Amino acid sequence: METNALTAPKNSSLNTSSNILNSSQKPQRIFRFGSFEPDISSDSSSEYIPNSSFFQNSIGAAVTLAKSPFTAFFGLAAAVLYYIYSNTLSLLNIEARDSSKHKPKDKPTKSPSPFNLFEMEKLDLAVIATIIVGATTFLFRKFIFGNHILRTNSIPTINIQAAPKIAQHSYDPQRDLSFKMFQNNQNVVLIYGSQTGTAEDLAKRFARELHLDFNAQVLIVDPELYDLESLSKISPDHIAVFLVSTTGEGEPTDNMAKWYEALIGEDIFTADFSDLELPSFVDPTEESDFSGDYEFDTELPLANLNFSIFGLGNSTYEHFNLPTKQLTKRLRSLGAKLVGPVGLGDDDVNIDDDFEKWTGAAAPLIAKFVSSSSTGIDSSPNKYEPSFIVKELDILPIDASIGSVRPEILENASSINISHVDSKHPWYCLPLNSKVLTHTSSERRIIHLELDLDNINLPYTTGDHVALFPTNYETQVRLLLNVLNLDGSKPISLSFSPNASDNKPFPHSISSYSSMLRHYLDITLPVPKDSIKHVLLPYARSEPAKAFLKKLIDDKDYYKNIILTPVMSPGELIQNIHTIEKKEAVSDDLKFNFTFSALIDLLPRISPRYYSISSSNLESPNKISITAVVLNYKTPNNINRYGIATNYINAIHDTLSNPDTNSDIIFTSDKLSYCLKDTRKHSSNNFAIPIYIRKSTFRLPSDPSVPIVMVGPGTGIAPFRGFIRERFYQAKNSIPVGPTVLFFGNRNESKDFLYKDELLESFAALSSSNKNSKVITAFSRDQKEKIYVQDRMTEHSALIWDLINNQNGHFYICGDGKTMSKDVIATLKRIAQNEGKLDETRASSWFTTLKNTNRYAEDVWA
Ligand SMILES: Cc1cc2nc3c(=O)[nH]c(=O)nc-3n(C[C@H](O)[C@H](O)[C@H](O)COP(=O)(O)OP(=O)(O)OC[C@H]3O[C@@H](n4cnc5c(N)ncnc54)[C@H](O)[C@@H]3O)c2cc1C
Ligand SMILES: Cc1cc2nc3c(=O)[nH]c(=O)nc-3n(C[C@H](O)[C@H](O)[C@H](O)COP(=O)(O)O)c2cc1C
Structure with a gap:
């Protein structure tokens, strides 16, 4: 049964958000004043902070002033001066009174004003005061001016040297979200928790949508590369959007693990945060001239934060979208304001559909945090700008390795820190041997493949998973090279466009067209509708191409029939556009002319595939084995489709079985061709597979005598x-x-x-x-x-x-x-x-x- 994550009435996943709201609401204990009140009135579930009274404002203002070290210092200096001054004054007044006794009666007594009475003394005092203030200011100049750069615009002022309380010595502005946003003039931050790339790709696509449809300036953030504490410093004019996947048994993804540990503790299943120690969030008013008057409350340190959230999960798992639910609760318990509905995407149905529904509801609310006005939907070619600039090089630099996922070469294994082998830094391991476990007459082919860990001693435990980055097969690689009219072997350099939200680099800034297509990009997944609209449509100049693409965008059934049911690849879609233009005799100058840099935006990065390790670390600590079924299937309209990783494993098996094969291109038993030897080859003329180990909780009992x-x-x-x-x-x-x-x-x-x-x-x-x-x-x-x-x-x-x-x-x-x-x-x-x-x-x-x-x-x- 299809469940609708966004529109279903009570008991649906969406209603979880309101449950969350009720269970986690804390009494509002902050005084808030000033002009900022986000307009989120269309979201009935969101929190509101009522306008405070004049009395509250005044107290709040006094408290804020007193808390600022800058004003406190001057307050103190003024008080000391006043004390000195008034003491001197009373002394002088006494003297004056006494001396007046001796004055001639006809001389009128001067007014009680000290300055009027004692011109000379006042000057002396002013000189003394100026010297004291000047000297003190000089002595404390770093404290007074070093951390406070006053600004008048609405963007929060960030001081690079101002360290958060927790990590005075290790503060790194590059790990500070708010600093990055300020630096790039960005108003939306998209934070993704992703294990196998889906949430990461949604982040990239949603950033594009927010930018093109609502003129938002978006920062895409991998939380592993940023400090959680900087969340409290995001301007109240801006918004954080979380796109969070679930892995393991209701666990957060690896790249969000540290944030969850700090926010929720080690036990994600409990929703009770009362005993949990608070992360050391930073008081933004101490660090900067924070826009919008704001009172930092140590118990509600995220009262400043506006957030939206979409979870990615699968309802076949027991703990459906648990990290998203717990994160929402926790952020709200820390005072953060939820904007829009909590989206709970279900991979068992269709995560793209759920995401589309959620963005339909959330995007307009998120857009209210974008200072410039919405520009509406417009797909003019001028507006879309690819994230990467691709330049063809005449020659490949001698030391350039155009295809490796990890820069270090195998021979340097001893210099590699094994704790750094992870999804961002996979290790190249060599296949040792393989065999087919099924009979040739079986409908399925299941392969046992052994991988060598001898060079690196990568530790694993029986029951762990190995993640493997596959290589794409040549049919789709060549199709893309063909429809884009590119020479695959041409060396290219990659650099970011100045305004790119997606700043995730590829393993190498120098590559080749074919290497990019073989190793780094997913070239088989059907193109989602929003990518057709934002990336392909701007390149359509002929009416037939525009009409075809617009129909795919607007007509759900047409999109399903043309794209989803036949599992159409991006190369096939571009080929289709060419075919339509050819049929309609479109002139050359109007023909669809797609670029490689736009293709990089169109395609997700290739994601690692997990396999349960089928060996025991006790028996074979230096090698792991996997047991994989080769995925080949026919679509309802009878097209053969092939799983990427398992056919790659099949190709490795075929290569291992025919060691004398000298050709660069090998053909598998299914007639799929692979180029395994080009960029991943090593000194032994062998090829290596990028992998990393993911720890699991699937474990034998520690006592072997237990049944x-x-x-x-x-x-x-x-x-x-x-x-x-x-x-x-x-x-x-x-x-x-x-x-x-x-x-x-x-x-x-x-x-x-x-x-x-x-x-x-x-x-x-x-x-x-x-x-x-x-x-x-x-x-x-x-x-x-x-x-x-x-x-x-x-x-x-x-x-x-x-x-x-x-x-x-x-x-x-x-x-x-x-x-x-x-x-x-x-x-x-x-x-x-x-x-x-x-x-x-x-x-x-x-x-x-x-x-x-x-x-x-x-x-x-x-
Ligand atoms: C924790 C974990 C452990 C795993 N362990 C193992 C293991 O030990 N052995 C093993 O073989 N696999 C295992 N898998 C699955 C494995 O990770 C891959 O998903 C699988 O091998 C397919 O990968 P692929 O790249 O060949 O296919 P892909 O190219 O990723 O294609 C798979 C996709 O094709 C689509 N698809 C599949 N069949 C059809 C169809 N009939 N019609 C339409 N679309 C279809 C689906 O969208 C599917 O997601 C494990 C997965 C996880 C998460
Ligand atoms: C190994 C594994 C474990 C998963 N565990 C859960 C789970 O416990 N609860 C859940 O709702 N979804 C679970 N999922 C589903 C994923 O969250 C979902 O497929 C999501 O789209 C993956 O996003 P990602 O590619 O960004 O990691 C799991 C998926 C995998 C591969």
């Missing part, structure tokens, strides 16, 4: 192969190993029994020490009735109940998260009902206890 039950059909066997190899290795080394049960399923035993020989060997050893250790298979198509792992579980209910309930064993699921894992959980609960004689409710609580005691774990993917 385990694993359910992993298809490639869901991957981490369990690692688990079993580990237990087999322990058993061989005379370590007592507890009962080990694997439920494995696939289509046919003769074609798809993955790792059959080694499983039988391992289980022969494991079962000799424990009779309950066994592999139980379900081959769905080997008989008339379909049999799945759940059916086998039911048959072995007593064993499962005994191992998990009576012997405190651990239960694991891996593989398809859409249906299989749900069916397996339902079966497990039924086993608890039947074997444990529990009613439905108690069986559910039994399962919850299993989870809460870390005896249930899943590693599933949709």
Whole structure:
């Protein structure tokens, strides 16, 4: 059933925002004065700060003045001077009174004013005062002037030297959001939390939309590169927009982990922040002449911040969009004002649709924080400006490496700090060997690939994931080179356009057209509607091209039929435009003429693909293996489509199987061509794969004697192969190993029994020490009735109940998260009902206890 994240009534994901609002509202305790009141009246869920009374204003003003060190210093100096002065005065007055006794009566007594009475003394005093003030000012000149640059415009003044309280010594203006915004004159900051690139790409697209449709100046921010504390310094005239993905089991993404830890603590599941220590947010009034009168409240340090938020999640996961919900709560509890609805995008349905609905509601509200007025929708070619400037070079500089993801070369492995191997700095590892696990007659091809960690000793633990950056296949690379009329081998240099919001560099500023297309850009994902409007349409000069693109933008069904259903690639879309123009005999001067720099904006960066590591670090610490099914499918209109990473793995396998192949281009068994050897080759004339390890929570019990039950059909066997190899290795080394049960399923035993020989060997050893250790298979198509792992579980209910309930064993699921894992959980609960004689409710609580005691774990993917 399709759920509508934005329009659904009560109980829908959108309503979460109002729940959040109610549960987290704190009494307003700040005095606010001045002109700033964001107009967010159309958002009924947003917080408002009422206009304060004159009395409040006055107190607030006094408090603000007293808090400023600058005014406090002068206040003190004035008070001291006044004290000296008044004491001197009273002394002089006494003398005056006394001396008057001796004055002639006819001389009129002067007015009591000291200045009138004692001209000379007043001058002396003024001279003394000037000297004191001058000397003190000179002595404290850095304090008085160094941190305060007064400005009169509405942009907050940022002082580069002014350090936030938390990190006086390590303050880096380049990590200060507000400073960056000020420096670039930007009024919207888009902060993305992204694991596999979707949120990052949405940020890029939304920045473009806000800029082109609303004239916003947008800064795109990877929170890993900025300090959380600088959030409190964003001007109240501006707005922060969060685009936040979920990973793991309801966890924040790696690039947001530090921000979450500081804001929410290590336990994202609790919504209680009362005991949490506050991050050291900075009082902007101490650092600058902050625009809009503002009172910093240490308990509501983000009262200054306006924010909008869209979460990316998948409703098949238990903790749907949890980080987004918790972040919203936390920001609001710190006083930040929510602008617009909380968007909860669902990848199980269509995240782009959800995002479009959310932007429809949020963008106009966000635009109210943009000082210049909205310019409306206009796609004139002059307005769109690509983020990168691409220049062709005559020759490739000798030392330029045009294709590597990580600048260091393999030979320098010893100089690499392994803690720096991450998504931004993947490591090149060499493939060692591979084999096909399925029979040639199987409908699917599943590959076992081993990767060498010998050079780097990258640590991993059994159950972790490896992320792998793939290379694109040549058909799509060449199609793009062809439709853009480019020479692929031409060296190019890349630099940012002056006003680019997207400042994420490519690994190398010098590359080649084909290298960019092979290694850095995703050239197969269908082009979203907003990118057609903002990037492609400005290049359409002929009426037929404009009409075609406008129809794609305006007509949802047409877009679905032309683009989504056939999974049309960007190259094919551009080719289509050319074909339409050719058919309509468009003259050369009006033909669609797309540039490579615009193409960089049109395409997302290529994202890493995750694989469950199928080896054990105990048995093989210096190599990891993966188990991947090659993705090939036909669209409803019968077009063959190919998964990027798995066909790349297939190509690596084919290359490893034919080591004598000398050609630069290799063809896989599916006739896909790959160029693996050009830019990623190393001294050994071998090619390397960029990877990094992602820690998971999918772990064997620390005590090997604890029983385990694993359910992993298809490639869901991957981490369990690692688990079993580990237990087999322990058993061989005379370590007592507890009962080990694997439920494995696939289509046919003769074609798809993955790792059959080694499983039988391992289980022969494991079962000799424990009779309950066994592999139980379900081959769905080997008989008339379909049999799945759940059916086998039911048959072995007593064993499962005994191992998990009576012997405190651990239960694991891996593989398809859409249906299989749900069916397996339902079966497990039924086993608890039947074997444990529990009613439905108690069986559910039994399962919850299993989870809460870390005896249930899943590693599933949709
Ligand atoms: C934590 C984790 C662990 C994983 N472990 C493993 C593992 O051990 N083994 C394994 O094989 N995979 C695993 N995966 C999946 C893996 O990461 C890749 O998603 C998968 O291999 C496909 O990658 P690809 O680049 O070949 O396909 P892509 O080029 O990324 O194409 C995949 C996309 O194609 C589209 N698509 C697929 N089928 C169809 C269809 N019939 N019609 C229309 N569109 C379609 C979908 O949009 C899908 O997202 C794991 C994923 C995660 C998140
Ligand atoms: C390994 C993995 C774990 C995930 N876990 C969750 C989850 O617990 N809850 C959820 O709502 N979505 C979950 N998702 C869905 C992602 O949040 C969603 O696909 C999102 O679009 C990914 O965005 P990104 O590419 O920016 O990381 C998970 C996705 C993956 C790949």
